[in-house]
Amino acid sequence: MPPRTTRVVCLVRRPDGEPALGDFAVEERPLAPLSEGQLLVRNLYMSVDPSMRGRLESTEKHYTHNFAPGSPLDGRALGVVVESRCPTVPPGTFLRHQLGWREWAVLDAADTDAAGRIDPQLAPLPTWLGLLGQTGFTAYVGLTRIAEVRPGDTVFVSAAAGAVGSAAGQFARLLGAERVIGTAGGPDKCALLVKEFGYDAAADYRAEPVRDALARLAPDGIDVYFDNVGGEQLAAALHALRTGGRVALCGMMSQFGGERRSTDINQLIQAVLKRLTLRGFIVRDHDDLRPEFESRVADWLRSGRITARETVTDGLDSAAGALLALLDGGNVGKMLVRLADDPYSRA
Template sequence: MTVSTQIQLASRPVGTPGPENFSTASVELPDLAPGEVRVRNDFVSVDPYMRGRMNDAKSYVPPFGLGETMSGGAVGRVIESRSDTLPVGTGVLHGLGWRDVAQAPDTQFSPLPETGLPLSVFLGAAGMTGLTAYAGLKRVAALTEGDVVFISGAAGAVGSIAGQVARKLGASRVIGSAGSAEKVALLRDRYGYDDAFNYKDAPVREQLRALTPDGIDVYFDNVGGDHLEAALDRLNTGGRAALCGAISQYNSTERSPGPDNMANLVTRSLKLEGFIVGRHQDLQPEFAEKMTGWLADGSVVFDETVVDGIENAAGAFLAMMRGANTGKMLVRV
């Protein structure tokens, strides 16, 4: 009998989540049925969107169920198989989430190409994270050659890739925000940002204005709040904003006030569009071909913040929500 260690949602958080909102379960797995596989996970993903699913509220995906294992992206290899399509040893991607061993019909697992890249990259730069950056900039914001681009949360999982993708798509200048001097240095020295600022040093509006004397054409928003207001100040006529996330507000217990400069949408003919990466899956083949090439030749780089042990998945999630990660936050099983 194989036992799977799984992390479950024990209670719904009010405000900022804590360890008390999670529990650990040991689940005995039955013998494989025909068509099933058993996968030992190598890495499990923790992501900001999971905070919204902890609330019992209608959204683009159902909320997590109380007493149920946290679902989400994971990669691993098949260790037992009764499948004709996924033999033992196959690297796979799946959405069964926070567990060390996953077992299900083979239709719930996607085989991964053997690219020479680590499997973890398919949870980050070559996975949903990278596709989010690509779809948001190329399709939603319609980035064109010569655009000046501002990206908030630029040292996080999506932001660290988005700055590099913006350059690949022809941006003339890329500016980012982050939450520490060390992360600001990474933006400039590693991720190819032309300039960057620490949003804790001074009001975002003041810092962005100083760095963008000629305004910006595209804003990729991971933060919301004061960053969105600052971007609305600096967007040029015809500017576009791709609204990917609003992590500054995810733990709020009261309604957050809207930007005070929304009239700029009218006077400057601006476009703000929120998007969910799952609605842009048709871009996946194009993105995968380009990103695997960029990663292979080293023209796009990625970083991972790794926490060891499935029992520490909740702690990794809480740390990510505090901004403790650089690049993609992962749990190594």
């Protein structure tokens, strides 16, 4: 018998400053019976994303809805169809969708188009939410279309041990970058950057001003900055960029939370002096690049040229804590919550 209810993570109240565990609660919610064209999906993994931070606020939204107190969160997830009222999507189909932060989801099959289905034989399930998912695609779009990485470039990536950053470093090298530099918090992560994610050099932003680190690690300057944090690191990058340099703006985590360090916007004078281009982007504007991305990254994965790395917690009750850990920099690679046994797990 399919379940009549599902456990979901709800927002209890908007955070006052830093989010806290008490801002979230796991609740039981009814699952509507399937209508024609609908699917009942057992979620196996869900993605924990930095972009959720902004959606907890009440401020103006530009590309997605904000979460509402009293309502369930949502986000990218991967599940398997258990019951189907759509003949073209039979039970047993694995697919990605937007109704994470819950154990079960009722979806319109029309919302899970061809792009939603995945082949679990091709890559481990977590990878479909990481390197082969929005995360990897964000790194790919930012490097190829926004920052236009070219062979020979020196590329700097902030939050380089994170989900997007660990993908960006590896992709940058395969796209021809001559030198790839990353920042992360703490010596362990910095060691990982070089050992696992193919960075040539890493700097610990907690131990040294990033501007000094860049002067040391890229004395001739950088060509591309993939920005995941904004703030001081963006200002440092503006100084290090060479004439004609390019910045992909993708995150700005530093703009949230208590320690929000104010950095002078007038640093942008560097953009005039050095003819820099800074471009913000939202990955879903670039879906035309997706086939190219999937084919190249699948090939890189198959040939062992890139490493998929995830930080996984277990069970819906761990989800809010996983989000807080992510916002505190407690993850390496993609942050995921496992919501049920993974039939393809090699562990």
